[in-house]
Amino acid sequence: MPSSAKPVHPDGPPGPAGSHGTVIRFERRPTRTGRGRRTPQPAPSDPAAALTPQQELAITLEAMFLHHDRTLSDEATADAFRLTLDTVLLMLDGSRAEHLVGEEEYQHLAGMIQGMQGAPEAL
Numbered sequence: 001m002p003s004s005a006k007p008v009h010p011d012g013p014p015g016p017a018g019s020h021g022t023v024i025r026f027e028r029r030p031t032r033t034g035r036g037r038r039t040p041q042p043a044p045s046d047p048a049a050a051l052t053p054q055q056e057l058a059i060t061l062e063a064m065f066l067h068h069d070r071t072l073s074d075e076a077t078a079d080a081f082r083l084t085l086d087t088v089l090l091m092l093d094g095s096r097a098e099h100l101v102g103e104e105e106y107q108h109l110a111g112m113i114q115g116m117q118g119a120p121e122a123l
Contacts, residue, residue: 062119
């Protein structure tokens with residue numbers, strides 16, 4: 001079943017128009033050895049390179065919720081989110097039963113919605 005878990009941002013991430021978020025990198029500072037010398041530390045790996053498409057989608061959805069002062073880490077919000085997606089799937093099932101949506105389109109859309117359902121756990 002295909003899934004389009006990778007988010008698309010034609011106008012950039014959610015937020016005030018024209019604003020660009022500043023990324024602040026938190027890295028470990030080299031530790032000091034005796035006599036004030038610094039011990040070189042290995043360079044940190046790029047955490048974004050290790051993210052799965054589902055994790056990227058979860059981060060995008062969380063950013064949208066945070067923009068509205070909500071978070072998917074809040075259990076009540078996550079439950080409402082899942083209930084909403086269950087309702088969308090129910091409507092999609094009805095569209096398939098009425099032959100308004102073909103099987104291929106149904107599988108694609110249902111796969112995307114099911115990918116979204118795992119967002120709270122992926123955070």
